Amino acid sequence: MTKGLAPLACKTDKVDAKVLAELARLDLVPAIWLPSPEVRAERERARFRLHLVRHRSALKNRIHATLVTFGKPPPLPMKLETLVAF
Known part of the structure; x- marks a missing residue:
């Protein structure tokens, strides 16, 4: 400008x-332009969800690495377990 x-x-x-x-x-x-309180709240929820998803992935990776370190087989993914059960 x-x-x-x-x-x-x-x-x-x-x-x-x-x-x-x-x-x-x-x-x-x-x-x-300032976003409305509703938009700000929605953005905050999206940021927090992303944080939780990343934290969950980090925990899964850590569990997997720990199991492999001690020679244990990692668990099958949930969807594959469901298919194997039938």
Whole structure:
């Protein structure tokens, strides 16, 4: 938005501050978008679910590695066990 309003050769904080002040004075600074509380809550749930899925995978990998270390066969995946049972 501010590109082209100040010469690139004299790019300093002072020049940037003047440009931003002028944009604010002319009401040309765009408003920021903030997600609604519902969207923020949904994002937080998605982040937490991802955390849980990664933690579950890490635990499965750790159990598998421990079993292999002690010479025990790792358990079959749940879906394959179901097929073998029939």
